[in-house]
Amino acid sequence: MKLNEKKKNTGYFAGIILFSINIVTSVILMISFISIDILPCKYLVPVIMILLLLTGLVFFTQVSGKGTNVGKLISIFMILAFIFITASLFKIHNMFLAISGPGAKIDLVSVVVLVEDPAEVIEDTSTYEFGIQKYIDRNNTDKTLKLISDKIGCELKTVTFIDFNSQIEALYKKEAKAILLNEAFRDIINELMPDFNYRTKVLGYQEIETKIEIKPSDKTDNAARSIINVDSFIAYISGIDTYGTVSRTGRSDLNIIAAVNTAAKKILLINTPRDYYVSVPVDGGQMDKLTHAGIYGVDISMEILEQFYDIQIDYYVRINLTSLNDVVDALGGIDVESEYDFETVVDAIDASTGIIITPEYGYNAVEKYSFTKGINHLNGKAAMAFARERYAFAGGDNQRGRNQMLVIKAILNKASSPSVVSGIGAIIDTVSKNFETNMSSGEIYNMIKMQMNDGASWDIMMYNVKGTGDSRTTYSAGNQRLYVMIPDEETVIEAREKIMEVMDNK
Structure with missing residues (x-):
């Protein structure tokens, strides 16, 4: 009898402990839902009621004297579930904190010498004369010179050049023993001098971080603006031609304006071709390709597009090539509706480093992809290949712009579908690393609560401005002529009108 009473008491006290843990974990979960404020009221109230009912169930099975082993298993399961949901909520919260708010751009400025130069580290260049740009990227150049001078303990000797051609030629002729190069410009230099990567080596890098300054929106007070209180806004989606961290500066190959009307559930995507010949607000205002503006920062690209379309852009979303690959895979692939049958060949990329695989000197490994007219289910690499191809089309860059918008549309459709719940963990990890926006976490x-409230589908429309090809000098490449696209003013005007129609819900 005493043994049975002892077992009964032990079971009772175990029930008390489980009930106490249930109370603590359920209270923490309720506080998490309320403090993070991710659920609309119509869902928050039922969730709290369910938590209270579950707590009552635990009390009945563990404390009332009617507890059973099955009840204890239910209690343990509930505790683990509460802990998991709470941890997931804070993981989501931390993700939004990581990608949102005031951003920064990171420039990697390298010390470059000829491949046969005996120098092995930056300190070996203390007696060298450095070739630097007189105007282009001068702010980062001056910061790098100071950092290197402080590092090696002496002031560096420099000679200035007005363009990359003359700077690189001076290095080749050993008139300058080293040069400073912002790595964001390397692809431009490779267009001008295809042998540059093979004839030079990098001794080291200096990382320059600069805060991105975006002027406030005039829709609301910037200190307390809330997107839920406005019916429409405009966002700039910038796709940077780099791998690795999204904060790295690089050419902006994807330039899409998204006009969003939250009341009418309409999104208009406007693509501006990367080679558009536009005025860049640097060094007094210079003509350059739109893609080159990304090198100077997302804020510069935004300013260009605002002036070009006579609009105000409220937010930016910045992604890079790694983002597109990883996000599509995290979503479990996307369904893209191709307008043509076509094939494309892309460089094979090392997934861990983002570097083009080169089996032998001067030859890159390639991967081939085929797409059919209609729906194509694509993984990350295939989506990236689909979005980057232009030579397979008579429309060239214009069609590439449409394909990029088709990929963005497919991502938006997949991200708003219930099927993403099963892969939410991988999606959170991917978004945390590969997205950047000035939209606050609040x-x-x-936006999430608004979508959960009505659950309505979005009407996603697309428009592509056009232009004609030409050869012009650009600010970033100096006197060297490059392919550019002269804007078709009629399509630009039409794009502006379409933006206004969506914003005004006409």
């Missing part, structure tokens, strides 16, 4: 939560 504004993102408000």
Whole structure:
């Protein structure tokens, strides 16, 4: 009898402990839902009621004297579930904190010498004369010179050049023993001098971080603006031609304006071709390709597009090539509706480093992809190949722009579908690393709550401005003529009108 009483008491006390843990974990979960503020009221109230009912169930099975072993298993399961949901909520919250708010751009400025130069580290260049740009990227150049001078303990000797051609030629002729190069310009230099990578080596890098300054929106007070309180806004989606961290500066190959009307559930995507010949607000205003503007920062690209379309852009979303690959895979692939049958060949990329695989000197490994007219289910690499191809089309860059918007549309459709729940962990990890936006976490939560409130589908429309090819000098490449696209003013005007129609819900 005493043994049975002892077992009964032990079971009772175990029930008390489980009930106490249930109370603590359920209270923490309720506080998490309320403080993070991710659920609309119509869902938050039922969730709290369910938590209270579950707590009552635990009390009945563990404390009332009617507890059973099955009840204890239910209690343990609930505790683990509460802990998991709470941890997931904070993981989502941390993700939004990581991608949102005031951003920064990171420039990697390298010390470059000829491949046969005996120098092995930056300190070996203390007696060298450095070739630097007189105007282009001068702010980062001056910061790098100071950092290197402080590092090696002496002031560096420099000679200035007005363009990359003359700077690189001076290095080749050993008139300058080293040069400073912002790595964001390397692809431009490779267009001008295809042998540059093979004839030079990098001794080291200096990382320059600069805060991105975006002027406030005039829709609301910037200190307390809330996207849920406005019916429409405009966002700039910038796709940077780099791998690795999204904060790295690089050419902006994807330039899409998204006009969003939250009341009418309409999104208009406007693509501006990367080679558009536009005025860049650097060094007094210079003509350059739109893609080159990304090198100077997402804020510069935004300013160009605002002036070009006579609009105000409220937010930016910045992604890179790694983002597209990883996000599509995290979503479990996307369904893209191709307008043509076509094939493409792309460089094979080392997934861990983002570097083009080169089996032998001067030859890159390639991967081939085929797409059919209609729906194509694509993984990350295939989506990236689909979005980057232009030579397979008579429309060239114009069609590439449409394909990029088709990929963005497919991502938006997949991200808003219930099927993404099963892969939410991988999606959170991917988005945390590969996205950057000036939208606050509170504004993102408000968008989520708004979508959960009505659950309505979005009407996603697309428009592509056009232009004609030409050869012109550009600010970033100096006197060297490059392919550019002269804007078709009629399509630009039409794009502006379409943006206004969506914003005004006409």
